Amino acid sequence: MDLFATPGNPIPPDAIISAVRTEDGLTLRVARWVARRDGRGTVFIAMGRSEFIEEYFEVITDLLDRRFDVVIVDWRGQGQSDREIARRRRGHVRHFDAYKRDLAAIEAQILRPFATKPWFALGHSMGGAILLDQAHDGRSPFARLVLSAPMIDLPLRFRNAIARFMAVAAWLGFDAMLIPGGQEDSIFKRGFDGNPLTSDPQRYSRTSVTIETSPNLAVGAPTIGWLHAAFRLMNRFQNPRFAIETVTPILIMAAGADRIVDTKATERFSARLKAGHCITLAEARHEVIMERDDIRERFWAAFDAFIPGSEGAHVRETGVVDRQRTTTLAPTGTR
Secondary structure, eight states: OOOOOBTTBOOOSSOEEEEEEOTTSOEEEEEEEOOSSSOOOEEEEEOOTTOOGGGGHHHHHHHHHTTOEEEEEOOTTSTTSOOSSSOTTSBOOSOTHHHHHHHHHHIIIIIHHHOOSSEEEEEETHHHHHHHHHHHTTOOOOSEEEEESOOSOOOOTTHHHHHHHHHHHIIIIITTSBOTTOOSSOGGGGOSTTOSSOSOHHHHHHHHHHHHHOGGGOOOSBBHHHHHHHHHHHHHHTSHHHHHTOOSOEEEEEETTOSSSOHHHHHHHHHTOTTEEEEEETTOOSOGGGSOHHHHHHHHHHHHHHSTTSTTOOSOTTOOOOTTOEEEEOOSSOO
């Protein structure tokens, strides 16, 4: 297993690449980096659906500059990791418990033997939902979570009807088929204009070029089975007890211009967290940490204030923050 660079997206130096075997026999591509100076702990990056390690080279560099070791994985079904079905471009799992097996393998084979403590996690979208599920169940090995646009719910018209349709279709055996209207091509094939991911054309182009040069990294639309599994997890988030019972300190960075996940649902969920806080970045699209510089600067300022050991960190070591308040950060200038 290798990492793939492009002229505008170099691999951070001294990457260590591992093949991790899950309990159910799949092989995952995992990469890690060790900070060159005295480390402040390890940040595990839990990426979103359809993403791959190469998309996060800039984020990894940002974390290394903050003196954190970094661990990142291609979830099953995406990047260079194994698929559960033969059609490689279809994003598919039958149940989100599969990702728990990925997490367990990474903890046992990478974090415990190699990662400097304390351990923190940075989760985006689907990755944020997976980390929340683990934390609620009391199995999280991470001291704190920073979640970027977590997949709490989807902003769909007729949401409940769609969820019921996916459940019936999966039960009838169509779980490995693409969702209606879905394509196996990556969303980055559609061009920058009107995209729901980022307002930064250079960062969008960077990922698009990576997919053009390394097409096996790409995944298209999800399958019926994946979406059915996602609805089952998101339904758990709607129970008010779920947030109340989750005690891991959490910082949620929501995207004010998100069209992929439901920001209002995220804010409502955050208000119920015992040790959580939500900051909404007013102009951000879904890929908050792939956004333009002024938005990313606000993201990293909040990250640094929340994660102990970061430059400028000032959150109390108890990790308890005001759970009743959601903050919206508007830009300080124009771009």
